[in-house]
Amino acid sequence: ExxxxxxxxxxxxxxxKKLTVTCSxxxxxxxxxxxxxxxxxxxxxxxxxxxxxxTDKGDVPEGYKVSRKEKRNxxxxxxxxxxxxxxxxxCASRSGGDINEQFFGPGTRLTVL
Amino acid sequence: xxxVAQPEDQVNVAEGNPLTVKCTYSVSGNPYLFWYVQxxxxxxxxxxxxxxxxxxxxGSYGFEAEFNKSxxxxxxxxxxALVSDSALYFCAVRPSPGGKLIFGQGTELSVKx
Numbered sequence: 001e002x003x004x005x006x007x008x009x010x011x012x013x014x015x016x017k018k019l020t021v022t023c024s025x026x027x028x029x030x031x032x033x034x035x036x037x038x039x040x041x042x043x044x045x046x047x048x049x050x051x052x053x054x055t056d057k058g059d060v061p062e063g064y065k066v067s068r069k070e071k072r073n074x075x076x077x078x079x080x081x082x083x084x085x086x087x088x089x090x091c092a093s094r095s096g097g098d099i100n101e102q103f104f105g106p107g108t109r110l111t112v113l
Numbered sequence: 114x115x116x117v118a119q120p121e122d123q124v125n126v127a128e129g130n131p132l133t134v135k136c137t138y139s140v141s142g143n144p145y146l147f148w149y150v151q152x153x154x155x156x157x158x159x160x161x162x163x164x165x166x167x168x169x170x171x172g173s174y175g176f177e178a179e180f181n182k183s184x185x186x187x188x189x190x191x192x193x194a195l196v197s198d199s200a201l202y203f204c205a206v207r208p209s210p211g212g213k214l215i216f217g218q219g220t221e222l223s224v225k226x
Binding site: 004035040041042043044045058059090092098099101102103104105106107 | 117122145147149154155156157158159162164203205207210211212213214216217218219
């Protein structure tokens with residue numbers, strides 16, 4: 001089954017404790033993104049990657065890091081989480097063309113205390 | 114600044130009645146337009162898109178959307194709503210080839226029996 005998977009689905013942590021949210025897709029997509037969803041703000045892009053070893057900042061990159069060492073994986077790293085990073089996070093992927101729709105993971109609900 | 118607006122935070126419809134979820138945009142060029150749906154505790158799922166051609170596009174689950182260039186709108190419609198259509202709906206616009214996907218803030222659709 002074609003899918004995007006994320007882990008963990010739920011995470012409660014404390015300020016400053018480094019964490020990684022994993023994302024993996026099995027569709028051989030070139031393009032992957034991370035979004036955060038906050039009430040009334042829709043989805044805002046954090047980082048994106050156009051292919052292996054090619055990443056760039058989205059609209060809200062502060063406090064986040066990513067890497068793309070393999071085509072299928074695109075982990076999101078919070079080196080020193082803060083309460084304002086409490087949010088619902090989605091990973092997405094699509095094949096190269098701009099006309100193509102994105103496939104989204106199930107989401108990771110992160111709470112930073 | 115380029116933007117996407119969903120003017121209604123919530124839309125309430127009786128089952129069997131037609132529904133409309135509104136989306137307007139302010140972007141340059143000839144945009145690509147998308148609708149996604151988010152069911153509770155799930156990731157976003159693609160519903161339909163407009164790239165070019167016929168202004169009325171049909172998508173999944175009986176949904177359709179009408180592109181209106183003069184009004185810069187892309188409203189989502191369904192002739193007869195189902196209770197199972199209750200979900201959060203997002204309009205998204207890619208301003209041009211190579212442009213970044215911009216999401217609206219989302220509209221909560223509630224269909225009552």
